[in-house]
Every structure is written in structure tokens, then in C-alpha cells.
Amino acid sequence: xxxxRTPRRTVRLNPTRIGIYTLLILFALLFLIPVYVLVVSSLxxxxxxxxxxxxxxxxxxxxxxxxxxxxxxxxxxxLRGLSQNLLNSVYLTVPATILSSMLGSLNGYILSKWRFxxxxxxxxxxxxxxxxxxxxxxxxxxxxxxxxxxxxTIWGLILVHVVYGIPITTLIFRNYYAEVPTDLVxxxxxDGANILGVYWRVLxxxxxxxFVVVIIWQFTNIWNEFLFAVSILQKxxxxxxxxxxxxLAGSQIxxxxxxxxxxxxxxxxxxxxxxxxxxxxxxxxLAGSVKG
Amino acid sequence: xxxxxxxxxxFTPWFYLLGALVIMTVFIVYPTxxxxxxxxxxxxxxxxxxxxxxxxxxxxxxxxxxRYALTDKEMLEALRNNALWILLTVPGTxxxxxxxAVLTDRVRYERIAKTIVxxxxxxxxxxxxxIWKFIYYLEAGARSQIGLLNAxxxxxxxEPVAWLxxxxxxxxxxxxxxxxxxxxxxxxxxxxxxxxxxVPTEILEASRVDxxxxxxxxxxxxxxxxxxxxxxxxxxxxxxxxxxxxIVFVMTNGLNGTEVIAxxxxxxxxxxxxxxxxxxxxxxxxxxPVMIINIRRFREQEAMR
Numbered sequence: 001x002x003x004x005r006t007p008r009r010t011v012r013l014n015p016t017r018i019g020i021y022t023l024l025i026l027f028a029l030l031f032l033i034p035v036y037v038l039v040v041s042s043l044x045x046x047x048x049x050x051x052x053x054x055x056x057x058x059x060x061x062x063x064x065x066x067x068x069x070x071x072x073x074x075x076x077x078x079l080r081g082l083s084q085n086l087l088n089s090v091y092l093t094v095p096a097t098i099l100s101s102m103l104g105s106l107n108g109y110i111l112s113k114w115r116f117x118x119x120x121x122x123x124x125x126x127x128x129x130x131x132x133x134x135x136x137x138x139x140x141x142x143x144x145x146x147x148x149x150x151x152x153t154i155w156g157l158i159l160v161h162v163v164y165g166i167p168i169t170t171l172i173f174r175n176y177y178a179e180v181p182t183d184l185v186x187x188x189x190x191d192g193a194n195i196l197g198v199y200w201r202v203l204x205x206x207x208x209x210x211f212v213v214v215i216i217w218q219f220t221n222i223w224n225e226f227l228f229a230v231s232i233l234q235k236x237x238x239x240x241x242x243x244x245x246x247x248l249a250g251s252q253i254x255x256x257x258x259x260x261x262x263x264x265x266x267x268x269x270x271x272x273x274x275x276x277x278x279x280x281x282x283x284x285x286l287a288g289s290v291k292g
Numbered sequence: 293x294x295x296x297x298x299x300x301x302x303f304t305p306w307f308y309l310l311g312a313l314v315i316m317t318v319f320i321v322y323p324t325x326x327x328x329x330x331x332x333x334x335x336x337x338x339x340x341x342x343x344x345x346x347x348x349x350x351x352x353x354x355x356x357x358x359r360y361a362l363t364d365k366e367m368l369e370a371l372r373n374n375a376l377w378i379l380l381t382v383p384g385t386x387x388x389x390x391x392x393a394v395l396t397d398r399v400r401y402e403r404i405a406k407t408i409v410x411x412x413x414x415x416x417x418x419x420x421x422x423i424w425k426f427i428y429y430l431e432a433g434a435r436s437q438i439g440l441l442n443a444x445x446x447x448x449x450x451e452p453v454a455w456l457x458x459x460x461x462x463x464x465x466x467x468x469x470x471x472x473x474x475x476x477x478x479x480x481x482x483x484x485x486x487x488x489x490x491v492p493t494e495i496l497e498a499s500r501v502d503x504x505x506x507x508x509x510x511x512x513x514x515x516x517x518x519x520x521x522x523x524x525x526x527x528x529x530x531x532x533x534x535x536x537x538x539i540v541f542v543m544t545n546g547l548n549g550t551e552v553i554a555x556x557x558x559x560x561x562x563x564x565x566x567x568x569x570x571x572x573x574x575x576x577x578x579x580x581p582v583m584i585i586n587i588r589r590f591r592e593q594e595a596m597r
Contacts, residue, residue: 020395028408034423037440129320131583133535135554136572139565140326163319224416226538231561242418246542249422256426263419274414278407282482
């Protein structure tokens with residue numbers, strides 16, 4: 001049926017197709033308006049953003065004041081900048097992503113290529129871990145973190161994201177490694193490689209596409225996460241950017257140009273990943289879609 | 293089947309898995325159990341929940357927090373809202389996703405269209421909520437409105453509307469639902485579109501040759517064939533909606549009739565642990581039936597591997 005499977009030159013413009021195109025263009029515009037508002041407002045000055053007659057117009061020039069204000073803050077108005085919080089997000093997201101991907105890869109390898117008693121216990125536990133609504137266990141979790149002296153620290157939050165990332169990363173890798181021919185693994189085994197040797201010599205080098213998918217998935221989720229961050233990290237100087245951004249937007253002073261600049265700053269890493277590597281982004285989404 | 297040479301001693305693989313197992317027990321299994329026990333305790337967890345009972349008022353003993361979670365006015369509002377969220381945004385997101393999947397499948401610029409619809413997923417929910425807060429913004433008492441929506445209304449000669457602080461609670465909720473659909477339609481589209489591509493072209497061509505209209509092809513052939521995927525997407529969205537928190541917290545903080553379960557739970561985290569955990573248990577209880585459907589389907593998929 002679909003038009004893309006028929007050769008292009010036979011596609012004719014008939015009323016139905018015109019209708020479809022009109023509808024799609026309309027929806028695309030509707031979907032883009034908020035993004036347009038975001039980018040345009042962030043490039044305006046405070047006076048410009050207040051000027052109604054210029055609502056739809058692009059900014060008069062490249063005004064980077066809003067970005068400067070969002071980055072460094074406005075101390076005389078008591079507004080904190082986002083620079084430190086952006087760094088915090090990097091400190092949080094990078095180790096958490098790397099650790100949970102590594103652990104997921106190892107687990108996935110062992111669950112898919114080794115036969116042992118107990119795999120039947122472990123897998124349902126993983127499923128349970130994947131589907132449980134984490135926000136329900138917030139209080140006991142913060143208490144556990146406090147008990148191991150990680151309460152209120154970025155390391156505590158890293159640990160949380162690593163732990164809660166294990167089920168889904170394990171699952172993605174397990175399914176990925178299931179496609180790797182077992183002959184390869186056996187050959188290495190016959191050559192005398194041990195359990196870890198097989199992983200390093202056979203599976204790990206083949207894992208790049210798997211890692212790309214998992215890393216993008218984890219990075220985006222952790223970077224954008226809010227509830228755990230706001231619950232675990234109370235001190236403004238250790239909070240990641242999502243929390244700081246919400247505080248900035250929630251303050252009494254409604255400098256929308258600055259707030260939009262801050263929102264854009266916070267969204268740049270994930271937006272860039274999406275635009276550059278959208279294909280992998282979507283593959284991760286499909287892999288994780290059962291999670292909910 | 294994993295061959296014999298891959299069979300290990302009883303302990304070696306366990307040694308590698310032990311780490312994962314230990315942290316999952318400490319951070320997932322134990323806190324889950326603890327959530328249940330804390331829900332029967334009072335504000336600080338020091339006594340049984342019955343200690344929070346007030347003389348002369350209804351009391352459910354150690355289930356006092358559940359009395360709050362199931363009968364309090366604020367909680368009833370939250371439960372009503374979550375029910376409305378499910379009834380309206382699940383068909384909204386799945387329907388919009390299905391429509392985009394079907395439409396984009398027929399045009400040349402499929403990838404661009406999809407990239408645009410999916411774009412909101414790349415922005416954090418906090419960021420998205422802030423952008424929409426600006427779009428809905430109402431400049432109190434002023435004629436000059438800088439919030440996009442009210443600016444348009446005023447320009448057309450209308451009166452500005454309080455989109456998020458309206459005395460009519462349903463208006464505030466509709467504003468939130470629109471944001472939710474904007475955020476999630478792309479997710480639904482992506483998964484449904486992958487399913488649509490799996491429908492064999494021959495079947496569709498054959499029915500067209502037999503004179504079926506596009507409309508009939510969609511309802512009688514495409515939809516029934518991708519129904520399992522539609523169910524997965526719908527159940528996933530039900531779970532997401534039950535957990536909805538970020539956008540409510542950032543945009544309205546549950547005020548003006550927009551309260552939801554997860555936000556109630558968050559409000560009590562510091563002030564009343566017992567209540568917060570009872571609400572958490574309620575949330576788990578609501579999610580479990582949907583979760584079972586998803587797990588069952590997931591296992592079927594796994595079995596087919």
C-alpha cells in the first residue's frame with residue numbers, strides 16, 4: 001500500500017494526497033510552535049520579550065544576554081545561574097551512564113551465554129525491577145542512602161541511577177547478545193578463555209552498536225530525570241540542571257527570556273544527541289518501550 | 293539451547309551476577325518491602341499509624357494512612373483526575389500516534405515529519421513544562437499579554453484566559469493534557485509505525501484489488517493486525533499516566549483542581565511519611581494489574597525468541 005514502496009515518479013498529486021500533506025504540515029507546525037517559542041524567546045532581550053507586537057518576530061539581533069543571565073545568574077535579584085548545575089548534571093550522568101551500561105553488558109552476556117542454575121530466579125527479579133514504579137520506593141531509598149552515608153550527594157544519586165538502570169540495560173544487552181552466534185563463544189572457550197576472557201575477546205568488541213543504543217537511552221533518561229534528583233539532592237549547589245531550572249522558573253521574577261535560555265541550555269545535550277543520532281535514540285526507545 | 297561447554301560450575305557465573313543481585317536486593321526489593329511497612333506507621337515512622345488518629349474522628353487503626361489515601365477529599369480529587377487522565381490522554385496519545393504513523397507512512401518526507409513529532413521526547417519533562425507555562429502565561433490584570441496563547445486571543449479581540457489557574461478546574465486539566473499529548477504522541481507513533489511496517493504488503497494490495505477503500509483497509513486489516521502493539525502502547529501509556537508527576541508539579545503543583553496521585557505522595561514525603569507511603573502503595577496497587585498485562589505480553593515475546 002504505502003506510497004514509499006512504489007517508485008517515486010508514479011506518485012501523483014491527487015486530492016487525498018494533498019489532504020494528507022496539508023494535515024501533516026499543519027500538525028508539524030503545531031508541534032514546532034513550542035520549540036519556536038523556546039528558541040526565539042531565548043534570543044530576545046527582556047524588553048523585546050515584553051513587546052507584544054514583536055511576539056512572532058525573530059529577535060532584533062543575536063542577543064546573548066539571556067544566555068549570559070541564565071548561565072551566571074543575576075545575583076542582585078537573587079537568581080542562581082545554571083553553570084554549576086550543568087556541570088553537576090555532567091558529573092551525574094556520565095558516570096551513571098557508563099557504569100550502568102557496563103554492568104548491563106556483563107549481566108546480559110552472562111544471562112544469554114552461560115547456563116547455570118539460578119538464572120531462573122534472577123530473570124524474574126530483573127523483570128520485577130524493571131516494572132516497579134520507582135517513585136513508590138523513594139522514602140526507603142533515601143533512608144538506605146543515608147545509612148550508607150551517601151544521602152544528599154551526587155554519588156548517592158549516581159548509585160540510584162545505576163541500580164535502576166541495570167534491569168533495562170541488562171535486558172537490551174541480553175537480547176543483543178542472543179544474536180551473536182554461540183559458535184564464536186564456544187571457539188574462544190575451547191581456546192581456553194575463561195568467563196571474563198570470552199567477554200573481553202568475543203562479546204565486548206562486537207558490542208559497539210549495543211552500547212550506542214544503551215548509552216543514548218541511559219544518558220537521555222538520567223539527564224532529564226527530575227523526581228529522584230529533587231528528592232535526594234536538597235542543596236542547590238549539588239542539584240542537576242533539571243532541578244535548578246525548575247527553581248529558576250518557579251521564582252517570582254518572571255524573566256521569560258532568561259528562563260527560556262536556561263531551558264534551551266538544559267535541553268542542548270539531549271537535543272543534539274537526538275538530532276545527530278536519532279536512529280539509535282529510537283532503537284533504544286523500541287527496546288525499552290515495554291518498560292513503561 | 294546453550295551447549296554443554298558453556299555450562300559452568302555452580303559458582304562462577306553467580307560470582308559475576310552476585311554484585312547485581314546484592315544491589316538489586318538492597319535498593320529494589322528491600323525498599324519495596326519497607327514501603328509497605330512504613331505505610332502502617334505514623335508521620336515519622338516511630339509509632340503505628342493509629343497514633344495519628346484523632347479522638348472523636350473516624351479511625352482505621354494501623355490502616356489510618358489508608359483511610360487518608362482512600363477517603364480524603366484531596367485524595368479523591370487526585371484519584372478522579374488520574375482516572376480522567378487515563379480516559380482522555382491514553383486514547384489521545386495512542387490515537388494521535390496512530391494517525392501520524394498512518395499518515396507519515398504515505399508521504400515522501402516521512403523521516404522529517406517523524407523527527408518533528410518525536411522531538412518533544414528529547415526535551416526533559418521539566419523543560420517542556422516550562423515552555424508550555426510560558427505559552428499559557430497570564431499577565432495578571434494587564435491588557436498586554438506576553439504568553440503566546442493569550443496574546444493571540446487578545447489580538448483577536450477576546451479576553452485573556454487563565455489556562456492554569458482557572459476557577460473551572462477542567463480547563464486547567466485540559467491545558468495539562470495538551471502538554472502530555474504533545475510530549476507522548478511521538479513515542480506512540482514510533483512504536484506503532486514500526487508495527488505498521490510489519491504488515492505484509494501483499495495482504496493490503498490484495499484487499500485493494502478486491503475493491504476495499506482505504507478506510508476499510510485501515511479498519512478491517514491494518515488495525516486488527518497491529519492490535520497487539522496498540523495494546524502494548526496503550527497499557528504502557530496507562531502506567532505512565534498513573535505515574536504522572538513532573539509536568540503537574542512544575543506547571544500547577546496540583547493547585548486549582550489539578551492534583552494527581554504522584555504529586556500528593558511527593559507533598560507528604562517530608563511532612564508525613566506514613567501517608568506518603570500509603571499513597572505509594574495505592575499507586576503500586578493501581579499499576580500492578582496493568583503491569584501484569586505488560587509482563588505477560590513481554591514473556592510471550594521472549595518465548596518466541
